[in-house]
Amino acid sequence: MDGNGLDGEVDGEMTRRCLSSYVDDGTVESHRYYLARRTALEMLRDRGYAVPTSQIESSLTEFRQTYGPRPDPERLRISTFLRSNPDKKILVIFYGPSVVKVSDIRGIATQIVNKESLGGLILVLQNQITSQASKAVDLFSFKVEIFQITDLLVNITKHVLKPRHHVLTEQEKKKLLKKYSLEEKQLPRMSQKDAIARYYGLEKGQVVKVICSSFLSSSSSSMFRSCLPGLSMYVKQFLAALQHFAGYSSFQISDAITDSSSVRSNSTALRVWTR
Numbered sequence: 001m002d003g004n005g006l007d008g009e010v011d012g013e014m015t016r017r018c019l020s021s022y023v024d025d026g027t028v029e030s031h032r033y034y035l036a037r038r039t040a041l042e043m044l045r046d047r048g049y050a051v052p053t054s055q056i057e058s059s060l061t062e063f064r065q066t067y068g069p070r071p072d073p074e075r076l077r078i079s080t081f082l083r084s085n086p087d088k089k090i091l092v093i094f095y096g097p098s099v100v101k102v103s104d105i106r107g108i109a110t111q112i113v114n115k116e117s118l119g120g121l122i123l124v125l126q127n128q129i130t131s132q133a134s135k136a137v138d139l140f141s142f143k144v145e146i147f148q149i150t151d152l153l154v155n156i157t158k159h160v161l162k163p164r165h166h167v168l169t170e171q172e173k174k175k176l177l178k179k180y181s182l183e184e185k186q187l188p189r190m191s192q193k194d195a196i197a198r199y200y201g202l203e204k205g206q207v208v209k210v211i212c213s214s215f216l217s218s219s220s221s222s223m224f225r226s227c228l229p230g231l232s233m234y235v236k237q238f239l240a241a242l243q244h245f246a247g248y249s250s251f252q253i254s255d256a257i258t259d260s261s262s263v264r265s266n267s268t269a270l271r272v273w274t275r
Contacts, residue, residue, distance in 0.1 A: 026060070026064055026069055027069050027070060029069075029070055029071070030060075030063070030064055030067070030068070030069050030070065030071055031060065032149060032153065033063075033067070033071045033073075033076060033094065033149075034060050034063040034064075035152070035153045035154070036094070036124060036149045036152040036153060037063075037076055037078070037094070038056060038058075039152040039153070039154070039155045040078060040092050040122065040124065040147075040152055041055055041056045041078065042056055042155055043152075043155075043199055043200075044078065044080060044090065044092070046157070046199070046200065047200060047201055048082055048083055048084060049080045049081065049082055049083065049090060050080050050081055050082075050083050051080060073093075073094040073095055073096050076094040077091065077092060077093055077094065078091070078092035079091050079092075082119070087117060088117075088119040089117055089118050089119055090118070090119055090120040090121070090122065091112070091118060091120075091121050091122070092121075092122040092124065093108065093121070093122070093123055093124070094124045094149075095123065095124065095125045095126060095127070096126060097126045097127055098127060099127045099128055099129070099130060100123075100125055100127065100128070100129040100130065100133050101130050101132070101133055102130060102132040102133045102135075102136050104133065105133045105136040105137055106136065108121070109136075109140070115141060115142070118142050119142055119143070120142055120143045120144070120145065120201070121140065121142060121143070121144045121145070122144075122145045122146075122147065123137075123144065123145070123146045123147070124147050124148075124149055124152060125146060125147070125148055125149065126148070126149045129146065143201075145198070145201060147198070151195075151198075156195050156196070156199065157196070157199060163210045163211060163212040163213075164210070164211040164212075164213075165196050165200070165208050165209070165210055165211075166208065166209040166211065167200055167202065167206060167207075167208055167209075168206070168207040168208070168209060172207075173206075173207045176207065184205065187207060190202070190208060196208070
C-alpha cells in the first residue's frame with residue numbers, strides 16, 4: 001500500500017483501502033491508557049514542565065510495542081521537572097480498575113524518596129477513591145491532583161469551540177492591575193472545579209486570559225466575565241427574578257454563568273481562580 005491510502009491496482013484501476021483495515025485490533029484498555037498518558041504529557045508541557053516532543057507524538061502502535069497490549073500502570077508513570085526551576089518536580093501515577101484504598105496511598109508515600117523536591121503529584125484513576133484514602137492524600141506536604149482516566153481521554157484545550165487560555169505571569173498580573181487601577185479582589189473569579197483550572201493546575205490568585213474567536217468577523221473586543229465557585233445570596237435572588245419574569249430556569253442561568261465554554265463572541269476575558 002502506498003502513502004495515498006491505496007491498496008494497489010485491480011484490472012488496471014487503483015483501489016482504495018478497505019474500511020476493515022482501519023479497525024483497531026488492539027485492546028481498548030491499551031488505547032485508553034495511550035490517550036490518557038498523551039493528554040497528561042501535553043498538560044505537563046502546557047504547565048511549563050520538560051516533556052520530550054517524541055513522547056507526545058508517539059503513535060498508538062509504538063505505545064503498544066513499548067508497554068504491551070495490556071499495559072502495567074506502574075510502567076506508565078511520568079516524572080519530570082519544571083523548565084524554569086529544575087528543582088521543582090512532579091510525578092504522575094496511573095492506577096488500574098480497582099478501587100483506590102488507603103493502603104495504596106500509603107504505598108505511594110513510602111516510594112517517594114525525596115519528598116522535599118517533589119512539587120506535585122497527579123493521580124489518574126479508573127475507579128473511586130475511598131474516603132479514608134482521600135484523607136490520607138490531604139496529609140501530603142505537596143499538592144495532589146486527582147483525575148479520572150475519562151477526564152484525560154481528550155485534551156479539552158484542543159476543542160474547536162474552547163476559547164484559548166493564557167495563564168499570566170506575576171509580572172503580567174501586576175501590569176494588568178496597574179493598567180486598569182484594580183485590586184486583586186475586583187477581578188472576576190474562576191471556579192476551582194473548572195476544567196481549564198484543573199488542566200493548568202491553577203493556584204489561588206493566578207489570572208487567566210481567555211481569548212475567544214468570532215465565527216462571523218475578525219474584529220475583537222474586550223470584556224470581563226465571572227465564573228463563581230458558589231452562588232452568593234444576591235446572585236441567587238437575581239436568578240430567581242429572571243426565572244420569575246423571563247421564564248428561565250436557574251439551572252440554565254447557572255450554566256451560562258459558570259461554563260467557561262459558553263462565550264462565543266470574539267472577546268478577551270480575564271478571570272482569577274479563588275477558593
